[in-house]
Amino acid sequence: MKGKITAQSISLFEKKGFTETSIQDIVDSLGVTKGTFYYYFSSKEELLMDIHLGYIDGLLYTQNHILNDTSKSFKEKLSANVYMLITNITTQGAAAKIFFREMNNLSPEHLKIIEQKRDQFRLNIEGLIRAGMENGELRADLNAPIITMGILGITNWSYQWFNPDGNCTDEEVAEIFVEMILKGIQDN
Incomplete structure (x- = not known):
């Protein structure tokens, strides 16, 4: 899952930029919870x-x-x-x-x-x-x-x-x- 979060984040950051992409955007695009994100990244x-x-x-x-x-x-x-x-x-x-x-x-x-x-x-x-x-x-x-x-x-x-x-x-x-x-x- 960590790799999927990273890959999806790279895609979102490329399109929207780092500051315009929220953690919610990342987890929504993957269909996971913020808890999943925070399990891998602080x-x-x-x-x-x-x-x-x-x-x-x-x-x-x-x-x-x-x-x-x-x-x-x-x-x-x-x-x-x-x-x-x-x-x-x-x-x-x-x-x-x-x-x-x-x-x-x-x-x-x-x-x-x-x-x-x-x-x-x-x-x-x-x-x-x-x-x-x-x-x-x-x-x-x-x-x-x-x-x-x-x-x-x-x-x-x-x-x-x-x-x-x-x-x-x-x-x-x-x-x-x-x-x-x-x-x-x-x-x-």
């Missing part, structure tokens, strides 16, 4: 935190597998990270929207936990960029923090516009992004 904010943790912990778990794969080159690891973020839209698009849009509704204590995990994700990408610079796969004069923010900006914003059923697959979008990142858009 508050709506705890539910929101659970959604945030599920999203960011899933990304960090997958990212760590990518980064620790010694058989992959820098480019392959970068491509895998970009692909993971774009593919995640297909599987976690609503949760991603809630993650980015509703973060300000977390308590300061919960927000700090999420920000630390989000920062770790960013620092992992930055470390990958630095490793590419050090091993000669990337120019040594790059600003790794800015490049990292650019990569995260283009991938994280994709949840607003990417349609998994559209003209390009998630893999094609990821390939376009990686090509753009690594080679730029200048005609040589």
Whole structure:
């Protein structure tokens, strides 16, 4: 039931927003009582935190597998990270929207936990960029923090516009992004 409450809440939060969705809305949509809700969550904010943790912990778990794969080159690891973020839209698009849009509704204590995990994700990408610079796969004069923010900006914003059923697959979008990142858009 906890999973059903979470899934239904993600759907309602995506449509109505966190503040406009009441616990009553959630339980009514599932045909359960508030007691059922409170059995699993002490508050709506705890539910929101659970959604945030599920999203960011899933990304960090997958990212760590990518980064620790010694058989992959820098480019392959970068491509895998970009692909993971774009593919995640297909599987976690609503949760991603809630993650980015509703973060300000977390308590300061919960927000700090999420920000630390989000920062770790960013620092992992930055470390990958630095490793590419050090091993000669990337120019040594790059600003790794800015490049990292650019990569995260283009991938994280994709949840607003990417349609998994559209003209390009998630893999094609990821390939376009990686090509753009690594080679730029200048005609040589």
